[in-house]
Amino acid sequence: MKFTLPPTLEAPPLPQSFVRDFMLLTKNQLRVTWNKWRHRPKKTWIVMGSLYAGLLIFITYLGSLAYGAIGNVPYELGQGLLSLLFMSGLIAQIFFGITAAFSSLYMSEDLELLFTAPVSVRAVFAVKSLSVFVSNSVIAVIFMLLPGVFYGLLFQTGGFFYLLVVLVTLSFLILGTALAELFNLLIMRIVPPHRSKEAIGLIGAVAGIMMALMFQIPNLMMGREKQFDFNSWLGGNTQIFEVMNFFPWGWGSKALASAMSDNALGGLAWSLLILLLGVLLFSLAFSLVERGFRRGFISLSQGEGGQRRRTKRKEKGLTSGQILLKDYSDQGRKSSPLEQIFATQPGGDMTGAQAPALVGIWSVAKKDLLYLKRDAREWFGYLTPLILMAFFIAQYLFSGSKASRSSLITIFIMYTIMFSGNMALQSFGREGESDWLLNSVPLAGWPVVLGKLLASVLPTLVLMEALLVGTGAAIGLDYSVVVALAVGAVLLSLGSSAIGLFYSINNSRYNPESPQQRIAPSASLMMYLINLVFILFLALGITYIFHPAELIAVLEQLPPATYEGGFLSALTYGLYLISRPLLWPAWAGVLIGILVTGGVWSGMFFGFMAATVRQSRKGFRVEIVTGKKKRG
Amino acid sequence: MEEVLIKTHQLTKRYGTVPVVNTLNLEVKSGEIFGFLGPNGAGKTTTIKMLTGLMEPSEGEAYICGYDIRKQATQAKALMAYVPDQPKLYGKLSAREFLLLMASLYRMPKDVSAKRAEMLMEMFGLSERADELLEGYSHGMRQKVVLASALIHQPKVMLLDEPTVGLDPASARLLKDVLQALAKQGASIFLSTHILEIAERMCHRVGILKAGKLIAQGSPEELRQTVGHDGESLEDIFLDLTGDQESDELIRSLEGDS
Numbered sequence: 001m002k003f004t005l006p007p008t009l010e011a012p013p014l015p016q017s018f019v020r021d022f023m024l025l026t027k028n029q030l031r032v033t034w035n036k037w038r039h040r041p042k043k044t045w046i047v048m049g050s051l052y053a054g055l056l057i058f059i060t061y062l063g064s065l066a067y068g069a070i071g072n073v074p075y076e077l078g079q080g081l082l083s084l085l086f087m088s089g090l091i092a093q094i095f096f097g098i099t100a101a102f103s104s105l106y107m108s109e110d111l112e113l114l115f116t117a118p119v120s121v122r123a124v125f126a127v128k129s130l131s132v133f134v135s136n137s138v139i140a141v142i143f144m145l146l147p148g149v150f151y152g153l154l155f156q157t158g159g160f161f162y163l164l165v166v167l168v169t170l171s172f173l174i175l176g177t178a179l180a181e182l183f184n185l186l187i188m189r190i191v192p193p194h195r196s197k198e199a200i201g202l203i204g205a206v207a208g209i210m211m212a213l214m215f216q217i218p219n220l221m222m223g224r225e226k227q228f229d230f231n232s233w234l235g236g237n238t239q240i241f242e243v244m245n246f247f248p249w250g251w252g253s254k255a256l257a258s259a260m261s262d263n264a265l266g267g268l269a270w271s272l273l274i275l276l277l278g279v280l281l282f283s284l285a286f287s288l289v290e291r292g293f294r295r296g297f298i299s300l301s302q303g304e305g306g307q308r309r310r311t312k313r314k315e316k317g318l319t320s321g322q323i324l325l326k327d328y329s330d331q332g333r334k335s336s337p338l339e340q341i342f343a344t345q346p347g348g349d350m351t352g353a354q355a356p357a358l359v360g361i362w363s364v365a366k367k368d369l370l371y372l373k374r375d376a377r378e379w380f381g382y383l384t385p386l387i388l389m390a391f392f393i394a395q396y397l398f399s400g401s402k403a404s405r406s407s408l409i410t411i412f413i414m415y416t417i418m419f420s421g422n423m424a425l426q427s428f429g430r431e432g433e434s435d436w437l438l439n440s441v442p443l444a445g446w447p448v449v450l451g452k453l454l455a456s457v458l459p460t461l462v463l464m465e466a467l468l469v470g471t472g473a474a475i476g477l478d479y480s481v482v483v484a485l486a487v488g489a490v491l492l493s494l495g496s497s498a499i500g501l502f503y504s505i506n507n508s509r510y511n512p513e514s515p516q517q518r519i520a521p522s523a524s525l526m527m528y529l530i531n532l533v534f535i536l537f538l539a540l541g542i543t544y545i546f547h548p549a550e551l552i553a554v555l556e557q558l559p560p561a562t563y564e565g566g567f568l569s570a571l572t573y574g575l576y577l578i579s580r581p582l583l584w585p586a587w588a589g590v591l592i593g594i595l596v597t598g599g600v601w602s603g604m605f606f607g608f609m610a611a612t613v614r615q616s617r618k619g620f621r622v623e624i625v626t627g628k629k630k631r632g
Numbered sequence: 633m634e635e636v637l638i639k640t641h642q643l644t645k646r647y648g649t650v651p652v653v654n655t656l657n658l659e660v661k662s663g664e665i666f667g668f669l670g671p672n673g674a675g676k677t678t679t680i681k682m683l684t685g686l687m688e689p690s691e692g693e694a695y696i697c698g699y700d701i702r703k704q705a706t707q708a709k710a711l712m713a714y715v716p717d718q719p720k721l722y723g724k725l726s727a728r729e730f731l732l733l734m735a736s737l738y739r740m741p742k743d744v745s746a747k748r749a750e751m752l753m754e755m756f757g758l759s760e761r762a763d764e765l766l767e768g769y770s771h772g773m774r775q776k777v778v779l780a781s782a783l784i785h786q787p788k789v790m791l792l793d794e795p796t797v798g799l800d801p802a803s804a805r806l807l808k809d810v811l812q813a814l815a816k817q818g819a820s821i822f823l824s825t826h827i828l829e830i831a832e833r834m835c836h837r838v839g840i841l842k843a844g845k846l847i848a849q850g851s852p853e854e855l856r857q858t859v860g861h862d863g864e865s866l867e868d869i870f871l872d873l874t875g876d877q878e879s880d881e882l883i884r885s886l887e888g889d890s
Contacts, residue, residue: 009788012706013739036724115684117709117734
């Protein structure tokens with residue numbers, strides 16, 4: 001092909017200003033965003049519209065709660081509430097901002113391209129910071145703008161107040177984003193690069209849990225409406241709110257309170273103070289760009305700090321032009337590794353020396369256990385139930401009576417089942433892009449499935465047994481009950497894991513951008529439903545064994561049911577038949593109870609395991625899901 | 633006099649105490665196509681990343697057109713182009729938009745960049761799909777877009793990491809012609825490749841890297857003389873120098889057995 005290329009550059013073009021580079025990169029970012037929105041399918045628009053409608057309803061609900069809660073509060077006390085909300089908002093901005101900053105500052109796919117282009121690192125940093133700013137703005141709206149507006153509406157203030165609300169929100173947004181980026185730069189300096197993704201993921205998970213718990217606070221307050229007087233609570237904590245005035249969240253609430261008391265200048269001064277602090281912190285972040293951002297990206301992309309070992313060679317290093325010639329002549333010949341491998345005919349001597357199947361099972365389990373150990377993101381799955389359990393235990397300890405013991409234990413048992421199933425659901429998706437491996441080795445069937453079961457059940461059991469036994473002992477349960485719970489947990493965990501494995505092998509997914517998304521949502525839902533049925537039938541068997549006197553007394557009062565056709569009648573008659581063994585003699589009830597419990601457990605466990613084994617023999621495939629495409 | 637456009641001096645990269653690139657000294661002159669060869673893990677990509685400023689050397693310096701890549705990064709980057717082994721692009725931009733963005737990043741005037749973009753898209757057969765989003769392009773098509781974007785600002789130095797991966801034979805041939813034309817214009821081309829045939833036919837000089845050390849450099853003819861086997865292919869020389877002749881002999885013996 002004939003073509004002419006223009007002459008190459010002789011000297012670099014004149015350097016451009018930061019503003020020009022920033023504008024250029026921002027324009028590009030906007031174009032990318034615009035194209036992204038333009039090419040979204042209609043379905044996505046509908047889902048997003050529904051989500052936003054849901055969010056609007058939620059915000060309206062929160063607003064009405066706020067009105068109800070602070071209806072009779074004088075604005076000076078409302079100032080304390082605003083301080084609390086601003087503090088929560090700032091903390092949320094920092095936590096979520098750290099993950100957003102990590103994702104945009106270090107994980108963007110265009111960084112390599114931008115770093116090889118002649119644009120300043122500061123301009124790249126500024127543009128990437130914009131996306132953190134945008135993602136933090138949602139939190140700022142919820143925690144700063146809306147409470148401020150509600151506060152103004154409640155006390156019917158003038159227009160200038162709302163301008164100050166916007167200024168305070170903007171200042172907090174700048175402050176929160178700057179703090180998040182500074183913390184992010186700090187984390188990148190202190191956490192080894194090969195662990196940074198996990199550290200940031202952990203922060204994100206903690207942030208999510210914190211937010212979930214934070215949104216539970218109004219519910220808890222409303223639940224204790226009779227005991228809780230919001231006015232007196234605010235009035236009784238004035239000293240704490242005074243201390244808050246030394247911090248930016250206190251300045252924010254002071255700004256709004258000043259504006260409310262017609263001190264516009266004072267309000268403006270407090271708002272500008274937050275803005276000034278935010279700008280100062282941003283300047284500090286900019287001064288650390290070279291050390292933090294660029295080096296952070298470099299060390300992250302090269303995986304610095306990981307364990308790199310190289311065995312020392314006995315051969316001396318070669319110098320330029322020197323030729324490596326090993327002596328493989330027949331005299332004193334030592335066979336090379338390649339020759340040793342090919343010395344045996346394929347399928348020859350190896351056939352007589354097959355290792356037992358247990359070795360294969362353990363190797364599959366060990367691989368998964370190592371994965372769990374080495375990727376801290378895997379621990380998040382365990383972190384969530386632990387925190388929620390701590391929440392339930394704390395609730396029991398503070399307000400618990402003897403009657404709530406049984407509900408606590410029921411929660412634990414339910415959680416053991418659901419948690420085991422959930423962890424098993426992740427099993428086959430963990431193979432990710434390496435799904436070919438377990439399909440190609442001669443382990444398909446029982447060895448693979450048992451290995452997966454072992455890896456999924458072991459850590460779950462250790463955790464849940466410790467929680468069950470520990471809590472049982474702490475709340476003073478009988479020794480025999482604690483042992484029964486411990487044995488029961490093993491069986492429940494195995495049964496639930498078998499169900500989880502079945503859905504995992506048939507519906508596993510892998511998203512390289514979010515490795516924790518390992519299952520199709522519909523399969524996850526199905527697994528939970530089947531687990532509920534499993535619990536229901538197990539509970540029936542256990543009820544036969546324990547013969548609860550209260551239930552028997554109720555059953556004795558009920559008239560006999562007959563089948564008269566139709567679904568409702570069939571259901572009533574079915575329930576009637578199921579309840580009959582409870583009226584049998586105790587020994588017969590225990591016998592049928594053991595048979596039902598054992599049968600349900602065996603049926604579920606072996607049935608789902610056999611189905612999983614059958615699928616493993618046919619081969620399984622992990623669906624690769626990315627932001628845009630699927631590998632079917 | 634031929635100008636040295638790429639120069640490294642004692643360039644070293646260590647992970648912990650393990651050197652990945654070890655005291656690398658090399659020079660690539662104006663008008664020269666330099667092939668960078670080596671087995672997997674020899675340090676080729678690390679070297680290229682240090683030359684582009686994407687990685688910090690542990691020791692030593694790298695110069696592009698006389699500019700220190702660490703101290704005068706903007707000037708050095710303005711004169712060079714980098715073609716990575718994995719074409720990571722903005723999936724939500726079209727080829728045309730991407731080329732114009734690259735032209736802007738390299739501070740080209742708008743009217744010139746629009747003309748150059750059209751010409752390059754025509755040359756690489758991208759014109760028909762110029763307005764489609766890049767996320768719909770195949771690997772080979774994306775590689776072509778990267779190559780076109782690398783040429784848009786008339787670079788004096790071009791660094792290519794395995795550029796032929798994913799290219800069809802016609803595109804690989806086009807790449808070869810483009811690189812040769814660029815070299816004739818006085819540019820320096822530094823390319824790493826595993827395909828020794830390409831290196832032999834395209835490169836004026838080759839360097840062979842093994843375990844981070846440059847064990848040989850020169851024209852294919854000079855290397856033949858170094859090894860002392862006239863008429864041998866670059867593949868034989870490479871296997872001799874990198875110590876893989878053992879597997880080579882074994883493969884030959886296995887072929888003989890069958």
